[in-house]
Amino acid sequence: MSYKNSLRQVVLPLVLAAVLAGGVFIGKTFSSPGDVSPGSRLFIYPQTNKIDAVLRLIEEQYVDTVDKVELTESLIPEILKNLDPHTVYIPAEDVKEANQELEGNFGGIGVQFSIQNDTVMVISVVPGGPSEKVGIIPGDRIIAVNDSVIAGKGIDSDEVVGMLRGELGTKVKVGILRRDRKGLLDFEITRGSIPVTSVEVGYMITDSIGYVKVSRFARNTYQEFLTALARLKAYNCQNLIVDLRGNSGGYLDIAISMINEFLPKGSLIVYTEGKASPRQDVYANGLGSCKDMRLTVLIDEFSASASEIFAGAIQDNDRGLIVGRRSFGKGLVQQPFSLPDGSSIRLTVARYYTPSGRGIQKPYTNGVEDYHRDIIARFQHGEFFERDSIEFDTSLEFYTVNGRKVFGGGGVMPDVFVPRDTSGFSDYYFKIRDRALMYQFALKYSDDNRIQLQRFETVEALEHHLDKENVLARLIKYAADNGIKYDEKGFRQSKNLMGTELKAYIARNILDNMGFYPIIAQVDEILKVAVSEIQAGNDVLVFDGKNK
Template sequence: MAVKPPLQPVLFPEPEPRSARRRARQPWLLALALVCGVLIGANPFRPSDQNPDGTARGYLKFKEILSYVDRDYVDSVDAEALSDYAIARMLERLDPHSVFIPAKQQQAASAFLQSDFDGVGVEFNIFHDTVTVVAPLSGGPAEQSGLQAGDRILAVNGERVSGVQISTDQMFQKLRGPRGSKVVLQLRRHTVSKPMNVALVRNRIPNNSVDVAYLLDPTTGYIKISRFASGTYDEFKQALGDLRRQGMTGLVLDLRGNPGGYLDRATKLADEFIGGTRKIVYTDGKGDQYDTQTYSRVLGEFEEGPLVVLVDEGSASAAEVVAGALQDHDRALVVGRRTFGKGLVQQPIALNDGSELRLTIARYYTPSGRSIQKSYSHGLAAYEQDLQNRLRHGELFHADSIHFADSLRYKTVHGRTVYGGGGIMPDLFVPRDTTAFSAYYTRLQSHNLVREFALNYFQGHKAELEALRPEQYLATFRISDAQLQELAEVAAKDGMPANPIHLKRCAELLRNQLKAYIARSAYGKPAYYATLREQDAELKQAVQAMADGSANPMQKLSMK
């Protein structure tokens, strides 16, 4: 029997816990959690080489039972829905990341990594069942038609969307559509007494994955990547080139909260930093069919110079491949907290009805031999509780709460000790801010009150804010005690009793977030991220590492 050539593996980001997917049952959760991949020449009906008779018996048994249920069960049943359910439960017995995506959800699941989409180009949020424009996207139909931050969307094509508990996914479906199609939005604007109708023609909207790129100081660049989408590498190359032309000699690469994506975009990005022909990542599967090795092969644009990679417990999958490769080659200092630990390779298999099977076929390993995947031997429930367990055990706050067995010790190219066991352990640990875990602060965020307050402030002070340059705003603007008290009063009306002690505890964090959200509405994303920097402990450590020379581990080792 001829052996099929190995297929290009695809690394998917960490999916939403299955229990949450069962509770929510909304396609947009899959869209945020799963990433599409391209599979060439897959044959889902290839017989098993190990147990063909067992596979055939199982298939016939399932077919027979489903036929009896469909024909004889006392109530009418949806046989296809039952089949989808059975498949999903079966895959849960394998590992946490082998999943089945029904046909009606496949398109939404694939949209997460598209580099563009057809729509009106508006960032929105939902405050108290009211869809509110946060910002029109640059160059999109919404901006060209004059939509403004703070506009309330009351109806879409005559169908009411305000006050009807519409979901984010449902709103996306209403705003997106084929290029050239028309949509009419009914808006209420702060400065206009009556609702107004605005007609827009949908167009292609960039779906950027490089959130921001700017200079932290005259020589230190900062690039934040939210995911590894189809256009990520090109966006990154452009951002890197722009920063270098502005005088950048050191770089902070922010992969915090990055759930992963296309592996080839991630390895191409890593190749920009790693010189020569060096291993970036390898896979190990059943037999050798899915064993692969990926090496650096191009002359990168930033193979020398100080480099810091920021990671946290939300960094997963392809983001971990990049961080692990740069750490193993002593090319970058990794700063933050241990990453998620998702290093299983899923092969996407398109099924005849338009659904998709994403089957784990191998594991990913860093160049030193570390497995990125954390253990799932204690079952799915324990696996899904891992991040909560890290919080309870103190791992997010204390580096000495993390213990590694001697068997998990590995060495970088130049002899530094790094650790396996799941995820990438940073070189420099930075604890989370404990104020972000206070019950009062958490409720303010979950009720969306901070963003709403900031948007209302922007609307009421738009003229004076726009009279300031972003640099002036960053240097002089401050949220006052009176404004924090006003936020607390708004929260009290929303069912959150005032608590002066808790408000004081998280005051500085709230001031920074409110200032950043106001900057987002008034000046755009660069000002938003520049404001957040004021309270960003990981970024401050990265800048310090640039100053003391530890941002270039290889250079530091050569000096010893």
Template sequence: MKYILLPVLLVCTLALQAQNINQDALRKLQMAEFAISKLYVDSVDENKLVEEAIIGMLEQLDPHSTYSNAEEVKKMNEPLQGNFEGIGVQFQMIEDTLLVIQPVSGGPSEKVGILAGDRITAVNDTAIAGVKMSTEDIMKRLRGPKDSKVNLTIVRRGIADPLHFTVKRDKIPILSLDASYMIQPHTGYIRINRFGATTAEEFLTAMKDLQKKGMKDLILDLQGNGGGYLNAAIDLANEFLNQKDLIVYTEGRAARRSNFYAKGNGNFREGRLVVLVDEYSASASEIVTGAIQDWDRGVVVGRRTFGKGLVQRPIDLPDGSMIRLTIARYYTPAGRCIQKPYSGKGDDMQEAYAKDLLDRFNHGELMHADSIHLPDSLKYQTKRLGRTVYGGGGIMPDFFVPMDTTQYTDYHRNLVAKGVIIRSTTGYIEHHRQELQKKYKNFEAFDKDFEIDEAFLTDLRALADKEKVKFDEAQYQRALPLIKTQLKALIARDLWDMNEYFQVMNATNQSVQQALKVLNEGFYEQLMDKTTTEL
């Protein structure tokens, strides 16, 4: 017990010396825990009591100061570390069976001959299909230390007997880039889904490949990117900015100002740059976007970002758990605080913060640019051109793109929620994979000529009926273009990869199309000449 308390007492002692905290508060907490553990009528779990006390204290601070137990810490870190150890397949659970969407290129499953469309029914002779096993439990069985082996039983369409494979686990990359391709002559497109340990390296590889294909301008898509490592954001921003350009600075009550500068060795410091953001772009995404906007290095297209600009310091606890404590705020080069306002305490604060996006939707902000009214006190000037930009939480785009709700109906939402769209695609691919691969030698041919036919849609509606999705003709017709696009994109993903998926989806993505309009119709140059422009 003394060993466990020593680090905590050491931290508390340092805090008392530095901040002159009332020692009575610490004694009060210790006495309460001691009394409960020793005198309460029933036995208690002391570790659980301490955990709940920590959680309760952090809930009084801000929405992002949090406690995570040891298992949660491991899960939280894995997506950002850039890899995990396992068999290397992208999969989906379809009717209680694991369906392989794609084996990871060069991964252990591909090496032994596992194919897209295979169904894994057993792991080390333990059935995982038809037994209602959770996805988490299945993943635990498939993952394991590098070089360890796992035996898989596979059912493959067209082959009567099950197949058996022994897979040697290896490190499997978790990629930050969803897509990179030439979206038009001289214009590249790169989509980043998170800021992890390998983001800058992945981006640089993709960018150099696009430059070889003639890229002069770049669309950087950060829509839906919830953030990640600060260092990854700094490394990415460095690719666009000049030497000694301030990227971001942090400052807090007990944390002195820290400045982060560009090194000047970036590979895309010239050429037109458009950054796409939306209400789910947060944290590291906002750091990159704010730096690019403040230095007039590029233009921002989309909707106001989330507004998560608090610096968390991880404090590791002896049992492997961790506190993430807010110690400072992020500020853009022009001095804008990225963090949106929050107020109240405990549950009231958490609830209000969580429903902020809903409030923005109800207020009309996501559909109408003129619904946002900010005071002059939140006006800032960019560093080179002196353009007016706004603070107050999140990054305001230079060109607003309203959320398109015309095709999103209750019928479509139910199709997605019940897995009808994905399962329809899976069934179609299973029956037509060889036919599609023979007919379309490459994605370009598929993208040009493939169309969702009425037979496919009839099967989709039949599956929807089976899943008790009530049919509504008017809503179906409204959502039909979106349904067709999603089906085609999912087929492209299954036949090729995520790169091709986004090529299909981006053909109708309004922010992507507005970015092209900004580049192609002179709006980019007008903005950089300090001309106010609206689309």
């Protein structure tokens, strides 16, 4: 939403409140006599406009020349951080990039790449995108961009993205090195609209259980979600798992549209309320296409905001089973306000509440740094491993529509708690993972064997081939060649985890996420517990309103 207010009109009330609350008084001076030059007069600016007065005083009287614009840019974030952890200032030059991920598309050439051995390698090409149209294929190395050599220059991913992205319809030249071809291949690519996919995968885990992974709630997420649901229904999906782990949120209206697919008419989805935002209740309209489909939702400590709205609405309406670990705890609603210079403030204007009345925002009274360290504190306290380590505020008890007790005060607590599984972790595993050797080897193996691997059209066939090839043994040798000494004990402890992750990375390079997720599911404890609960019929207990 854009307003024509001046910078002063938008920011000044916030500034004034912060200044008054902090006890900063301008109009008095605590300088000793020696701090004031002889003969100078102390000018007291009007106290009704203190921030402008301070800036003007600095600009006119400060010992050195200062950039008032730069000073203002640094001042605004300092003011806003005293409000709450999610009110933020976005400079004009960063607004477009900040909105890009949620808006659902950007101008680019349509490739996914990785930097290996100081060279940009194309991992996959967006079907029908600008790069595919000119003939770029997975495995190609991007050596030059617009006649500037980038290979061997120590360039990072952000710099590459900056070169390849641009306005729609503009052109970029790339020099490509292709296996078994001499010299560079030159391509001129017209940048097109590249979709930012937020529904990463949808597939059938069993003959009756479908799985959908949603990574964010972006502008196109609802349509992507409906497409995935339609595909799963065609395979007779009767039980749906919606995976919101690691999903930090996004657009509230998109989450509401998705929740609406599962709830009967008149069910409360969420309500919001703030000082300047009267309470607004949002109800299901009864037109959802999955009102009778059994539902399980996966969450973890990195599920936040719109993800918590989704999980809270399903839980409070006793509509499905929530499996995983306690969510992040973000219950604040931000609204963007555009400033005259093109910058923006995402200002917290309301809190949201789940249907039972839970406010799930965790406390932030100890400051932003402490707020963001809460995840570490949870880990150290043992919350990731023991449900009983979580201390509930009994003064914040609420009840679902069928009388099950739930708690507010910080995040959504799942119906079925799944502790973090560390049984496959070893120092040997971490040494390989921390140096990204598993990922690098998967990339190298995929590239060296791409023609052969592309023959496999299903993940089952590809995985069977990788098992016969004993790719894990090759990884161990690759790690040794790169300075990680073989550890027999560590290998035995982590063998299953490393072998599964390696096959999943290779499969992603060949079959994209439809290759990765079905394989990684084999070591995904939360997902395995969810499937077990569904097969045991325990998800129906929640749907029927019985307390587990």
